[in-house]
Amino acid sequence: MRIGIFGAGGMAEALGGRWSGHEVMVAARDRAKAEKISARVGTWEETARASDVILLAVPAPSATEVVAAAGESLAGKILIDCTNAVGPGAVLTIPDQAERIAAAAPDAHVVKAFNLCHVDVWRMTPPVFGGRPLAVPLCGPPEAVEVVSSLVRDLGCTPLNAGGLDRARLMEATMAFMVGLWFDGHDAQACFPPLPA
């Protein structure tokens, strides 16, 4: 698959590194950082044009600005939104981040994914806990979710189709709630019973 990545920070490096079996191209404002992730580097626009799927991995407040800079080159592309608009005190600062991104790129197919876990989890090869691969919920149009599911499997994780993009705001709020529990030293996973129960 031809994968574009917007941003060259922790998430870009962690996921881009795990997808090295694909053609990865990176766009970032710091070209030197982008080159550490892939030899293929371009502008936002060039990277989107050369890709089937683009991972948006910039800070949440900058996301719509970066998407706007890529402009029409995102038309028809799958845009993965992993951004988290969470502020001090585990407060959600933007309640509808994925929907805002979709409004900024109306001809792209936006999928919310990879926002629930810390970057160190995405660096794991593979992320498996207690013998169980990490489950990764995906919200977006079904055809796009199907494509991103294969990238989830590439990480050794299990994709979960979690519904349309209208459900992404629930995932975003869940992230803030979980971060609050984790930062307070609680085991968020222990809140949920296994499926048979």
Ligand SMILES: NC(=O)c1ccc[n+]([C@@H]2O[C@H](COP(=O)([O-])OP(=O)(O)OC[C@H]3O[C@@H](n4cnc5c(N)ncnc54)[C@H](OP(=O)(O)O)[C@@H]3O)[C@@H](O)[C@H]2O)c1
């Ligand atoms: N870190 C985590 O554990 C984690 C987990 C899940 C989701 N996320 C989300 O993933 C996204 C990326 O996180 P990260 O940890 O990779 O962040 P990061 O390490 O701080 O990297 C952010 C990247 O975005 C670039 N950037 C910052 N402001 C920008 C702007 N105004 N315009 C264009 N590019 C800009 C940075 O460029 P410079 O290097 O030039 O500053 C850098 O390449 C965030 O939305 C975050 O909420 C993070």
